[in-house]
Amino acid sequence: MSTREIDDRAARPGRRTTRRTLAVTATAAVALAGMGGPALAKGPGGESNGNPNTSKKITQAVDVDNVWAHLEEFQRIADDNGGNRAAGTEGYEASAEYVEQVLQEAGYETERHPFSYPRTRTVAESLTVEGESLGVRVMSYSPATPDGGVTGTLAAPAVDPEGCDAAAYGEGADLTGQIAIVSRGSCAFAAKSLVAAAVGAEAVLVYNNVPGMVNGTLGEPDPGYVPAGGMTQADGQAVLARMAEGPVEATVQLETVDEVVSTFNVLAETSQGRDDNVVMLGAHLDGAQEGAGINDNATGSAAILETAVQLATVNKLNNTVRFAWWGGEEDGLQGSDAWVADQSDDELADIATYLNFDMVGSPNYIIGVYDADESTYAAPVEVPDGSIETEDVFTDYFDSIGQPWVDTMFSGRSDYQPFIAAGIPASGLFTGADGTKTEEEVEMFGGTAGITYDPNYHTPADDLSNVNPEALDIMGDAIAHATLSLAQDTSEVNGKRSAGKSGKPHPQGDLPTADEGDEGDEDAA
Missing domain, CATH: 3.40.630.10 (Zn peptidases)
Structure with missing residues (x-):
């Protein structure tokens, strides 16, 4: 699933009240050890259903x-x-x-539908904090760090851990030569990167506010961004605990390359x-x-x-x-x-x-x-x-x-x-x-x-x-x-009915849609 998140408003499922309810062959064969034809439909006793039509x-x-x-x-x-x-x-x-x-x-019969698109591919993503390697995930549209990465003292916002505006870092904050570390929260990741740049940071790390890794995107390219990476909640909290005891130095390396991908979809009907x-x-x-x-x-x-x-x-x-x-x-x-x-x-x-x-x-x-x-x-x-x-x-x-x-x-x-x-x-x-x-x-x-x-x-x-x-x-x-x-x-779903082996429209026709007149056509019901 493509869920690089632009901002921090992640959806969480919740319960609700219940309601009523072409042909292009493969260019090469793949070796399928022990794989025969498709298994026939079976009933609970192992008998063949043959026609699983219910x-x-x-x-x-x-x-x-x-x-x-x-x-x-x-x-x-x-x-x-x-x-x-x-x-x-x-x-x-x-x-x-x-x-x-x-x-x-x-x-x-199968069909390949070809297409191409530009992609940014991750080449390197690493984070070392006082010699310890931690997980980091480069955000989409993040600029790359220089060769060898960025090394600096970690700095957290003094007022608001989310780092959504310059005021979060305190009046006159200057993070020149430092790496900002902020919490995921209520504003877009792009805002965090732009604000970190505005206060002089060399890069920004965003730790999660729930368990798990931050998989983020800055949404679109912007020359004002600093390199941005995501961290887990556990690693972020551990690093903050170290910072409470004194200065903590880190090195972050985030590198990507731009390429054009030529690939295809597979379809059959x-x-x-x-x-x-x-x-x-x-x-x-x-x-x-x-x-x-x-x-x-x-x-x-x-x-x-x-x-x-x-x-x-x-x-x-x-x-x-x-x-x-x-x-x-x-x-x-x-x-x-x-x-x-x-x-x-x-x-x-x-x-x-x-x-x-x-x-x-x-x-x-x-x-x-x-x-x-x-x-x-x-x-x-x-x-x-x-x-x-x-x-x-x-x-x-x-x-x-x-x-x-x-x-x-x-x-x-x-x-x-x-x-x-x-x-x-x-x-x-x-x-x-x-x-x-x-x-x-x-x-x-x-x-x-x-x-x-x-x-x-x-x-x-x-x-x-x-x-x-x-x-x-x-x-x-x-x-x-x-x-x-x-x-x-x-x-x-759409008022269309079909009947018969031919798959032709129902003899009585399709049900009218709301903008075609009566919804309650009893003869067609």
Whole structure:
């Protein structure tokens, strides 16, 4: 998930009252040791369902063991490619080849959608405090430190630890030759960097105000910035304790390089169904540059991959289902943005709704659904019509099986952003990233309060051991249910109905929309 934060107002999921609810083949084959064709859908006794055309059958068919097998392949791919699956790398190419081969074996034709974009790649990020190495994360758009880094005495604001304005450092403060250390809090990281520069600091370090690492962005380039890096809360507090005893010297090195990434998305769709009423699912295939990216986001990629495999065995679908594995999400939603931009208005109008799955196996998980109806969180983006009804597909399912769930902010901070910007309804699932788990959430889902949902988010430790199988199982079933449900009927979302093996429109026509007249057409209901 691309969640480099511009400011410090991080969303935390909270409970709400429940509501009703093309063909381009791979350029090279990937070696899949022991991997045959897609597993047939199985019932609880091991018998083949053959045609998993009900919610019960499709959720049984999308078995967590099969999803886990895909995760093992993504981990193997990362291990074979320098521990990395970032966009533009050999690890990403191999990940895409694996997805393509599984899809082709299941009967799909696959398409690569190419695109390019500029990227700033981290070359060095290190922090040494009195000889001890501490973790630091360079912020996006931070200027680089000079060769060898910046060395100086650490200085904290004398008045307000957040360092949001010059007054926070005290009257006449002069940090020339020093490194500012400030708390995450109520203002943008860019402001902290500009203020640190204004009082003469050589660099600024921002420690978290909750457990976990700060993954920040300065938002855009600015010649007034000083180099800026993020720290964990624990390291920040430990350094402040040392500073209380006397001067503390540190060296920080933050270096990046600019490059152009040429990469691609992978897409496939069912051969059945109404092609002017497409249900679309997406998950980003790339990982962060720091590691293998297994929870973020091999989990979402694996879950929709297995859903595609099993959906291919359903003998009748009313609506086309299109699957997308996005590239460049970690660099700012590059792949999904490029794909949406390349579609015509008519092609976009054919998409009934978009479902996004970014991190669905967090180790200290919540079961989160995007809050399209804003019953818990006000959305900072415009919520397209039909999104609430798409949300209902997930929440009604969870309610029907007695599964607790919470809202997560409908923020547009993942690959659904380009779709909602185009007016396409959307929803999705999320098990949490760098937010902190509450006691109430522990009562609902288990786990540990006071630590982040994924303590290994955007780190080298985001490997196969960083995935909670129970969360993956719950979310995999919900994805399967929602996919099949919408593949058969989107009338609650957009008023369009389909019937018959041909996938042609319903004989009685589509339901009228609000601006077309009556909503309550009893004959069409």
